[in-house]
Amino acid sequence: MPTLAPTNSAGASPTVTLGVPYKDNVSALNSKIVLDAVKARFPDWADQCQPYVNVLTLKAWNQRGYRVKKGEKAIRVFTKVPVTEKDATTGDEKVVGSRPARAFVFALPQVEKKA
Numbered sequence: 001m002p003t004l005a006p007t008n009s010a011g012a013s014p015t016v017t018l019g020v021p022y023k024d025n026v027s028a029l030n031s032k033i034v035l036d037a038v039k040a041r042f043p044d045w046a047d048q049c050q051p052y053v054n055v056l057t058l059k060a061w062n063q064r065g066y067r068v069k070k071g072e073k074a075i076r077v078f079t080k081v082p083v084t085e086k087d088a089t090t091g092d093e094k095v096v097g098s099r100p101a102r103a104f105v106f107a108l109p110q111v112e113k114k115a
Contacts, residue, residue, distance in 0.1 A: 027079070027080070029079075029080060030051070030077075030079045030080065030103075031051040031052070033077055033078070033079055034049075034051040034055055034075075034077055034105065035049055035051060037075050037076070037077050037105075038055055038075060038107050041075055041107070042107055042109060045107065045108070045109055048108070049107065054107065054108040055075075055105050055106070055107045055108070056105060056106065057103065057104065057105055057106075058074070058104070058106060061106060061111050065113060065114050066111040066112065066113055066114060067111060067112060067114050068106050068110055068111050069110055069111060069112055072106065072110040072111075074104035074105060074106060075104070075105050075106065075107065076102060076103075076104060077102070077103045077104075077105055078100060078101075078102055078103075079100070079101050079102070079103050080098040080099070080100060080101070081098060081099055081100075081101040082095045082097075082098050083095065083096055083097045083098055083099050084096065
């Protein structure tokens with residue numbers, strides 16, 4: 001479990017320990033898109049950025065016991081989501097393509113532990 005000490009917008013440097021990625025199937029392309037978006041917003045913190053670990057959706061942060069700080073704005077990310085099709089005979093799902101999607105994520109400097 002990585003221990004990260006980012007500097008947030010208020011200049012504080014909290015030490016936060018996070019777990020493993022919240023998804024089993026992570027996308028390399030989506031990770032790069034998130035990294036680029038975080039670099040644009042938080043250039044000083046970008047080297048600590050780990051998509052699916054410390055850059056998460058609001059729901060994922062809330063499930064981990066964190067909340068977004070007042071006044072913080074989500075980082076908008078345009079991603080690709082796999083499109084699956086279920087085989088009628090076997091019942092297996094297979095990826096047949098992808099579609100564009102939007103995700104709204106928050107980086108570690110934008111959240112704090114719930115009281």
